[in-house]
Amino acid sequence: MAKQLDYHTIREIFTRFQAVDPEPKGELEHVNAYTLVVAVALSAQATDVGVNKATRELFKIADTPEKMLALGEEGVIEHIKTIGLYRNKAKNVIKLSQILVDQYGGEVPNSRAALESLPGVGRKTANVVLNMWWGHPSQAVDTHIFRVGNRTGICPGKDVVAVERAIEDHIPVDFQHHAHHWLILHGRYTCVARKPKCGVCVIRDLCPFEDKTV
Structure with a gap:
């Protein structure tokens, strides 16, 4: 050191x-705050290139938590199975989408504590979203x-x-x-x-x- x-x-x-x-700029492709959260959560132990390849088609049909829930866990798996730990990540994507719908009206919260409370979202993911979407330092x-x-x-x-x-x-x-x-x-x-x-x-x-x- x-x-x-x-x-x-x-x-x-x-x-x-x-x-x-x-x-x-960050290299993860996204179209809104929700897809950014999902992309960063999927990027754990995976490359940005690999995540972008998997989410390019996924986000065309599921760019909101409501649409992701309609797709379902198996539908998410079909899109992200080239990413490591895809089954657990698909489960977390569905869980966090449900929480966003139930507790935040389908919107992504802009507080670190709220973001970190979402399944599969840690401090790093929360910080990326706060920085890239809301301009927090x-x-x-x-x-x-x-x-x-x-x-x-x-x-x-x-x-x-x-x-x-x-x-x-x-x-x-x-x-x-x-x-x-x-x-x-x-x-x-x-x-x-x-x-x-x-x-x-x-x-x-x-x-x-x-x-x-x-």
């Missing part, structure tokens, strides 16, 4: 991220962010909650909204797990990682 970087270095890092990609820490945060010293922490707190505490406010997208994309495409692509990294000179690749 690298030592926490100072404020000025972090500001320069995010200034560079912003220059390369001013409006970073919430930080969804996944394996990419955890790795990048600790490797670079941008937001080190012993667990995902500690990394989330480090983002909130140390990344300048004007970069908070897009912070987790920049970090995810950096970890997904440049600062990869086994052989980070340090040779093409825009923050190479600012990064304290000792085992940089050529």
Whole structure:
């Protein structure tokens, strides 16, 4: 775990991220808040590419909790069976859809506590939805962010909650909204797990990682 970087270095890092990609976007396809919740819940232990392939047709026929309930658990399974843990995920999609209809009038709530109470929705999913749909500066820490945060010293922490707190505490406010997208994309495409692509990294000179690749 690298030592926490100072404020000025972090500001320069995010200034560079912003220059390369001013409006970073999440890669999960969705058409509304409900399909975003479902897509993020399905993405646990699965790739965004795999989830998008499965949900592209699903969301054409079931883009509201009411339509998903009409499709039923077996109908959901038919669409998402290429995704890992699909049976349990289909069960959760139906359960959370029923709760949204019964308790929230079919609308997705915009509070973290309410979102986390939904089956299959954890803190990370709630933070993604709050950030991407309602523009909250919430930080969804996944394996990419955890790795990048600790490797670079941008937001080190012993667990995902500690990394989330480090983002909130140390990344300048004007970069908070897009912070987790920049970090995810950096970890997904440049600062990869086994052989980070340090040779093409825009923050190479600012990064304290000792085992940089050529």
